[in-house]
Amino acid sequence: MNTKELWKNCLMEIETGISKANFSTWFKNTSIIKEDTGIIYIGVPNEFVRDWLINKYHKLITKTIADAYENMRAVEYTIVKTENSKQEPTVTTEITIEKELPLKDLYINQEDNLNPRYQFNSFIVGTFNELAYAASQAIIESPGTKYNPFFIYGGTGLGKTHLIQAVGNSIKEKYPNKKVHYMTLEKFATDFVNSLQNNKANSFKEKYRKYDLLIIDDIQFIGKMEKIQEELFHTFNTFHENNKQIIFSSDKHPNYIPELADRLKSRFAAGMIVDISEPEYESRLAILKVKLRELNVDLAEELVEYVAGSVQGNIRELEGSLNLIVCQYRLKNKPLTLMEVKNLLKNSMRPKKNMAIKDVVKIVSEYYKLEEASVYEKTRKKEIVKARQVVMYLLREDFNVSYPLIGQKLGGKDHTTVIHSCLKIKEDLKNDSQLLQELEQIRIMFK
C-alpha cells in the first residue's frame, strides 16, 4: 500500500469537509509515517496539532481513512520533525567568525562540461551584444552551416562564456542527438599533452572529432603553443569539412592574438567574428533586475539605478557588487538605504586611474623605444611626433586632462595643437589596425 497516495487522497477528502483556514493550519505538514498491522501512524509537527486533531478531527480522519483503506484498525498520532528542521545532528560545530551563507552547489554536466545555469532566458540583450546574440540564434537554427566557425571576442566579464554556453545548452535541448562539448583552451592543451605523453595522439583526435558541436573558451592563450595550434588546425578542418559547428571565444580579435599562425587567423575569419562591448546604462539596469529576480530579492528601484549608474564596466563586477548588497540585505534583514549602499560599493568601484603626465610620457616613449626627453622637445621627427600625439590622445581620452594643460606640460604647445593631435589619432584609428593594437598594448602597460 502506498501511504503517501493514501494520505493525499484522504487530505483531498478532508479538505472538502472543513474550512480552508482550519485545513491549512492543522493538516499542513502532516503525513502518514507508517502502517503497522492496520494501525495508521500520522506524523504531525507538534503537540498543539496532535491535541487538536485528536480532540476535533479524530472522527473525520478515522472515517476518511477507513473509507479509503479497509484494513485500517486504528489511527495514532506521533510528533515528527518538520521538513525545515530536518538536519543532520551536528555533534561538533567549529565556531568561526565567518558567517555561513547558504550557497548552493552548481551542477555541471560531466558529459558535455556545460553549466546548465547559463541559459538564454537569463541573458540580457542590449546594443552592446545584440549582434553576437543574433548570430548565436542563427547558429542554433542551423548549426554548422550558417556561421562556421563562430568567433566571439570582448573584454573580461562581458558574458562571452554565458553566451557560448547558452548556445551549447540550447543546441543540446533542440537537437538531443547532437553531441556538444564545452572546454577551455587550457583543457584542450593539457589533454593534448597528456595524449602525447601516453602515445595516444590518435585517440585524442578521435575523442574530439566525435562531437557535433565544439566550444572552446579563452582561445587567446593559444599564441605561444605552436603544436597545439597545429592540432587545433586539424581538428578545425575536420569539423568544418563535416559541417559541424565550432565556436571560439577570446578576449582579443584573432588578428591581435600574438603569434597566431596565419592559417588559423584566416580560418577564424572565414566564419563570423563578432565582438561584445561593455554594456551601457540601460543594459546594466536590465541585467541587475534579472539577477535580482534570480536571487529572489526585492530591492528599491533607486538602489538598483544607483548600482547600475556607479558600477561601470564589466558585468562580473556588476554582479559582484549586487551580491555584496544582497548579502548585506539578508544579514540585516531590512531594506538598505542609499547611504549604506554607497558605503558598500565604495571599495568595489573601479579606482580612478591616477597617473602623472610624466609617467604616461615615460611609458609611451618606452614603448616606442624613444628617449623620454625627446617627446618634450620641439622636433618634427616623424616617429617622435607620432609618440607625442599618442601621449596627448591618451591623456585626453583616458585621463581626462584638459587640452591647455596637456599642451603646457608637453613643452608649451598651444591647446589647438593638442586638439589637432587628438583628432588625428582618432581619425587614424579608424583605418589603422596597427595603431589600435599599439594603443591597446600601451593601455595594458598603464595597469
Added chain:
Amino acid sequence: MKIECSVEKIKNAISQVERITGKNLTLPVLSSILLIASGKSLKLRSTNLSLGIEVEVFAKIEEEGTLAISGSVLNAIFSNVSQNENVHLEDKDGNLLIKTKKSQIKLKSQPHDDFPTIPIVTGTTFEIEAKKLIDGIKSVYYSSSVSDIKPEISSVFMYTNEDNLVFVSTDSFRLAEKKVKVKGIEEIPGILIPFKNVAEILKVFGEFQGLIKVCFNKNQISFSSDNIYLTSRIIDGIFPDYRQIIPKNTSTDVVVLKQDLLNALKLSNIFSDKFNQVNLRIAPKDKTLELSSANNDVGENKTFLDAVINGENIELSFNYKYFLDCFQSITTDSVSIKLSGTGSPMVISPVSDVSFTYLIMPMNR
C-alpha cells in the same frame, strides 16, 4: 456567561495572555483570547501553536460560558479602564458586554469552536524557584542565534549537571553558560526551548515570586504556577557539544574593573567600523589593557585600562557588541578575561563567581 471580577486581576491576565496570541496565522481565531467561565474562576487562554498559555482569575460566576474575543482589542480596552473597581462581563447573543460603573462596551466575539486546546504536558516533573529559573534563562538567552536556519542553536539549552541546572545558548560567534544550583532535581538530559518562546516565558514569569512547576517530555515543556499554565514546544535536535570549545589552558589572564571596561567599550563603539571591530592589546609589562578602534569616517581612539595581568603579550580583535551583551549577566565589580591565543575564544567570567561563563570568538582578520 455572566461574571463579575476585579479590573486589576483581569487586566494583568489579559496583558499576559495577549502577547501569546497568534499573529499572521491562517486561522483567524488564534488571534483571539478564549474566555472560559466555569466553577469559581475565569480562565483566559491563548496560543500561537508554538506556545500556549492559560491564566486563571478568580471571579464571581453567575452563569458559565465560553467566548473568543480579539486579544488586541481586549487588551486595548482594559489598559484604559480604571483599576480600582469591578467589571461585569456578560455574553449577549454572541457579543461580549463589558460593564463598569462608568462605561459600557459591546464587543463582537468569534466562533470559539475552532479555538484549539493547549496540550497538557505529562512526563518528568520538578519544582524550581521562579527567581532561579528566570535568572538562568535571562543570563544566557540573548546569545541565541536569531535565524531559523539552525533551530538547535536558535534556542536555549537546559540540562542538569550534578546539583546544577545549566542554561546555555550560542549563535556560533559567542556563547553564554549559566549554572544555577538546584537541590534534588530530576535528571534532565537536555531540553531545547525555542529562543522566541524563551523571551515570552521571561515576560510572563519575570516578576513572579515562588515556585514554578516544570514538566516536560520529548516534545513539550510546561511551566505552571498557581494560576498560570504556560507550555512551549521543544526543539527536536542536538545542541553542539560546546564544552570542548571552552579552552582548558590560558596563556593570558586579566582581571579588570567592570565599570572601566564597560565605559571603554562604549567609547570604542563610537569609532568601531561596520564589523563592530575593537582591538584588544594586553601588555603584562605595563599592566595595562589597551582597547582601540578606528573608523575612516570618524577617527580613532585608544583607551588604557589598569588591569592585573598574568601571562603573555597578546593582541586580537573582537566584536564589541558581543562583549557588551554579557555585562547584563555579570553582577560583580570585576571581570576576569582569559585568553589563549588569537585563534581560540576569549573566556569572560565574573571574578569569584564560577556560575557564569561567556565565550567570544575573536575576529580573524
